[in-house]
Amino acid sequence: MTTKPARTRFAPSPTGHLHLGGARTALYAYLLARKTGGQFILRIEDTDMKRTVAGAEQEIIDGLHWLGLNYDEGPDIGGKYGPYRQTERREIYAHHAKILVDSGHAYPCFCTPERLDKVRQEQMQRKENPHYDGTCRILSPDDAARRVANGEPHTIRFKMPYEGSTVAHDHLRGDIVTENKQLNDQVVLKTDGLPTYHLAAMVDDHEMQITHVVRGSEWLGTFPLHVNIVRAFGWEEPIWVHLSVFLKPSGKGKLSKRDSADAIKDDHSFFIKDLDGLGFIPEGVINWVALMGWGVAEDDVMTINQMVERFTIDSLTPSPAAINFQRLDHFNATHIRLLTTEDLAARLKPYFTREGLVVDDAVLLKIIPLIRERLTTLDDCIAFGAFFFQKNVTPTPEDLIAKGLDAKQSLDIAKKSYEILSSLSSIDHATAEPPMRAYVEESGLSVNQVFGFLRVASTGQKVSPPLFESMEIIGREKCLQRIKNAVEILEKM
RNA sequence: GCCCCCAUCGUCUAGUGGCCCAGGACGAAGCCCUCUCAAGGCUUAAACCGGGAUUCGAAUUCCCGUGGGGGCACCA
Numbered sequence: 359m360t361t362k363p364a365r366t367r368f369a370p371s372p373t374g375h376l377h378l379g380g381a382r383t384a385l386y387a388y389l390l391a392r393k394t395g396g397q398f399i400l401r402i403e404d405t406d407m408k409r410t411v412a413g414a415e416q417e418i419i420d421g422l423h424w425l426g427l428n429y430d431e432g433p434d435i436g437g438k439y440g441p442y443r444q445t446e447r448r449e450i451y452a453h454h455a456k457i458l459v460d461s462g463h464a465y466p467c468f469c470t471p472e473r474l475d476k477v478r479q480e481q482m483q484r485k486e487n488p489h490y491d492g493t494c495r496i497l498s499p500d501d502a503a504r505r506v507a508n509g510e511p512h513t514i515r516f517k518m519p520y521e522g523s524t525v526a527h528d529h530l531r532g533d534i535v536t537e538n539k540q541l542n543d544q545v546v547l548k549t550d551g552l553p554t555y556h557l558a559a560m561v562d563d564h565e566m567q568i569t570h571v572v573r574g575s576e577w578l579g580t581f582p583l584h585v586n587i588v589r590a591f592g593w594e595e596p597i598w599v600h601l602s603v604f605l606k607p608s609g610k611g612k613l614s615k616r617d618s619a620d621a622i623k624d625d626h627s628f629f630i631k632d633l634d635g636l637g638f639i640p641e642g643v644i645n646w647v648a649l650m651g652w653g654v655a656e657d658d659v660m661t662i663n664q665m666v667e668r669f670t671i672d673s674l675t676p677s678p679a680a681i682n683f684q685r686l687d688h689f690n691a692t693h694i695r696l697l698t699t700e701d702l703a704a705r706l707k708p709y710f711t712r713e714g715l716v717v718d719d720a721v722l723l724k725i726i727p728l729i730r731e732r733l734t735t736l737d738d739c740i741a742f743g744a745f746f747f748q749k750n751v752t753p754t755p756e757d758l759i760a761k762g763l764d765a766k767q768s769l770d771i772a773k774k775s776y777e778i779l780s781s782l783s784s785i786d787h788a789t790a791e792p793p794m795r796a797y798v799e800e801s802g803l804s805v806n807q808v809f810g811f812l813r814v815a816s817t818g819q820k821v822s823p824p825l826f827e828s829m830e831i832i833g834r835e836k837c838l839q840r841i842k843n844a845v846e847i848l849e850k851m
Numbered sequence: 852g853c854c855c856c857c858a859u860c861g862u863c864u865a866g867u868g869g870c871c872c873a874g875g876a877c878g879a880a881g882c883c884c885u886c887u888c889a890a891g892g893c894u895u896a897a898a899c900c901g902g903g904a905u906u907c908g909a910a911u912u913c914c915c916g917u918g919g920g921g922g923c924a925c926c927a
Binding site: 369370371373403405406408409467469471474478482485486487488489513515528531534535536537540541542544545546547548549550552554555556558559574575576577578579580581582600602603605607609610611612646649650651652653654655656657658659673675676677678679680681682684685687688689691695729730731732733734741742791794795798804805806808809810812813814819820821822823824825826 | 855877919927
């Protein structure tokens, strides 16, 4: 397949957190660019100054980097088609709005928001579709130009044809035909001189030579407007790819604030910024997100580079997808297991130190093989490995009592275990396990009863990595001391 | 209300007229392995929204319903 290099872009508004939907849009744009040897661009669409949130742009940048979606051009790194922040491109839009007015594709509108509101109310009362009533559309150009020159506040509206229909082609859905009478004369340049999305995005995509516009399906409604704007300029259209939306985990309806709260309660999140702290790794998140809307028949565990190899926009699906956090857990765990020991160790360390534990790097490296396949999220390392770094463990006394036995019988196990283990010069698993098994044999006790006690005594918990391997890492002295401690607890019961 | 989009196991999906009594993955259930918990191996249950039409033949094409989603701003 010979595909020309694609220039794609991710163009979010800095109005809130970078979420899963945005991450997926960015990912597909990224994959397409990398697959074809093109460029992936970050553009910040901050033309609605009222909604711009401080710090949101940085969060987007950080999120993209964390996910590994590095862009070739963007507001923080520049590029030959900059600036990449729309508020810094004011003149470009004003210039293009003027072109539209001069060519008869747009006109100044002097209607006040109040009047517009009133018109809309009346239309709704009459059960008509709310739409601009065209008052300023019929003004004579000279008259309008005079009023503009006088400094009268105005917007610029795009003139939609009243008759015929607009055919817009979406790569995933085919031709989308809309009767032009359904369309509205939308504002493309606001009173404050800044453009609305419709103008800004079309101008930028053209100026930045974007070949494929990958965006959310919320733009499908204004899609006809957009192609009309592009055509009014006489520009070549990009290939349009409208992605599906994400549905709430139940599959019923779109994501809400409430769902977001539920996700957090469940130790998951829709926001990229939260994922790291929850123990998710970018490899897992990316793999998971990629598969919501991209049909991969088999072998769906992929690194981002494998995704680049396999990606094609033809295999994207247009139907909405429900968020499924169980799958995130699965992909996260799977990718954790794929990490090298050194890599995993480095990623785990912050989670231990976050708990106030002092981490011995040599010990950390040793416990990785023991806990790796037990981790769903990185922070699970605390549950499976904190005891390696603690001075003492404090088992729940009841847990020391072996299943089906009483305190006295458990005390016997404890004393005998101590006797056996203390007689060994080392308790690496190869030397410690055989005599303990022999003891199980001759005592008539079950493996679970004896090993269970030992597990609780030496790790402080009922669930742990393999017992003898763990004891070996804990070390002879510490183990004996912990067992002795268990003997004392049992004696008091 | 009007317009647009979507529709395969519970979920994500493969499937582009015969290879499909529909394949994979998550989840579920069972078995094996096993010092706990995992991981791993094997197995099972589980779907073409409904109705018409086209065709020798439809999950795949068309129409009508139904359901879900999105849009109808000087927000993106």
